[in-house]
Amino acid sequence: MAFSVFILFLFCDTPYIQAITSSREAYEKTGNVIWEGHTKEKIVAITFDDGPHPSYTPQILDILAKYNAKATFFVSGNKVKSNPGILMREIKEGHEIANHTYHHYYNKNMTAELLSSELDQTDKVIWDIAKYKPSLYRPVGGLHNDIIINTAVKKGYKVILWSWHQDPQDWKRPAPNKISTHIINSLRAGDIILLHDWSDRPQTVKALETTLDYLYKNGYECVTVSDLIFRSNVSIPGFFRTFPVE
Numbered sequence: 001m002a003f004s005v006f007i008l009f010l011f012c013d014t015p016y017i018q019a020i021t022s023s024r025e026a027y028e029k030t031g032n033v034i035w036e037g038h039t040k041e042k043i044v045a046i047t048f049d050d051g052p053h054p055s056y057t058p059q060i061l062d063i064l065a066k067y068n069a070k071a072t073f074f075v076s077g078n079k080v081k082s083n084p085g086i087l088m089r090e091i092k093e094g095h096e097i098a099n100h101t102y103h104h105y106y107n108k109n110m111t112a113e114l115l116s117s118e119l120d121q122t123d124k125v126i127w128d129i130a131k132y133k134p135s136l137y138r139p140v141g142g143l144h145n146d147i148i149i150n151t152a153v154k155k156g157y158k159v160i161l162w163s164w165h166q167d168p169q170d171w172k173r174p175a176p177n178k179i180s181t182h183i184i185n186s187l188r189a190g191d192i193i194l195l196h197d198w199s200d201r202p203q204t205v206k207a208l209e210t211t212l213d214y215l216y217k218n219g220y221e222c223v224t225v226s227d228l229i230f231r232s233n234v235s236i237p238g239f240f241r242t243f244p245v246e
Contacts, residue, residue: 037232
């Protein structure tokens with residue numbers, strides 16, 4: 001008996017646990033997890049993960065400004081701390097800031113306590129710099145389960161993933177035309193498009209110019225994720241509803 005109790009305490013001390021992952025349909029029914037908007041209006045949301053980067057994010061902001069496009073930046077707290085001026089520029093130019101954890105841990109089985117700490121640290125550094133409180137959160141790598149989603153929702157976040165057909169995998173550093181072609185050929189109204197603004201991203205910067213040129217010549221508007229949700233037919237029942245879903 002004593003041995004069993006010791007094993008239980010040892011297991012509970014670990015920062016990672018196994019958790020259930022519900023279906024996309026179940027998550028979407030709550031209105032707390034969004035993959036894309038549902039609209040016939042020609043609007044899309046371009047999102048950037050992991051930054052801000054001292055070189056590539058300003059280049060991205062220049063291109064967005066050229067086309068009067070708005071984006072959502074899912075920022076990592078430790079990158080924000082190193083690049084406060086870029087965060088301020090993102091906000092000043094009308095873009096949305098969202099939480100992408102502090103240390104960018106890539107692990108589906110983190111505990112609620114660890115995720116809470118990561119979200120709080122990122123919120124704090126953003127607030128200290130800009131007096132801005134994010135309302136959206138994207139799990140690192142899109143990895144999610146009931147614990148991750150419930151934790152985020154209880155802390156007041158809506159969980160944002162992306163349209164499954166709109167991941168051009170720019171993190172693999174394909175040629176710029178492959179990134180833009182993927183986005184353009186897959187384009188649908190209401191898309192949430194996944195891109196990245198951290199690490200070596202010249203391909204993403206070049207692809208963005210081509211993509212925005214196409215979007216605006218074809219009557220699309222680039223909006224923030226929150227604007228996309230507001231303008232879409234996304235069902236939003238009780239915001240704090242958690243799992244399991246009945």
